[in-house]
Amino acid sequence: MIELIPYFTAFSLIFAFIATCISISNLLRWKKIEPDTMKARIFLNKSFIDNNFKLTLVIVIIAGGLVSLHSLLEYFELVGLNFKGFYIFYYGLLPVVTGTLMLMAYIWYKLLNVKSKQI
Numbered sequence: 001m002i003e004l005i006p007y008f009t010a011f012s013l014i015f016a017f018i019a020t021c022i023s024i025s026n027l028l029r030w031k032k033i034e035p036d037t038m039k040a041r042i043f044l045n046k047s048f049i050d051n052n053f054k055l056t057l058v059i060v061i062i063a064g065g066l067v068s069l070h071s072l073l074e075y076f077e078l079v080g081l082n083f084k085g086f087y088i089f090y091y092g093l094l095p096v097v098t099g100t101l102m103l104m105a106y107i108w109y110k111l112l113n114v115k116s117k118q119i
Contacts, residue, residue, distance in 0.1 A: 069090050
């Protein structure tokens with residue numbers, strides 16, 4: 001199982017790269033949108049708010065868990081225990097966190113690139 005760690009790391013890097021590209025696109029778009037238009041889009045889009053809240057919660061919980069797990073792994077190494085089972089779990093969560101961040105950036109991308117509907 002430990003041989004999967006390079007693949008988890010590669011997926012994490014790919015997801016992080018995609019999320020960075022989407023985030024840069026979002027930033028450029030954000031600067032061009034009028035503040036009142038943005039407020040209306042966010043206020044009128046309940047699914048965006050729900051999804052953003054859920055994804056933020058997932059990231060905070062998993063990232064907090066990763067920090068705790070990392071501290072536990074460091075402790076095991078300091079006391080001389082070899083606990084390889086945690087490493088696969090630890091590195092397995094990295095693509096989940098970066099994938100969730102990528103999904104969050106994409107949801108913002110969709111919101112920022114909504115075309116005004118003709119009435």
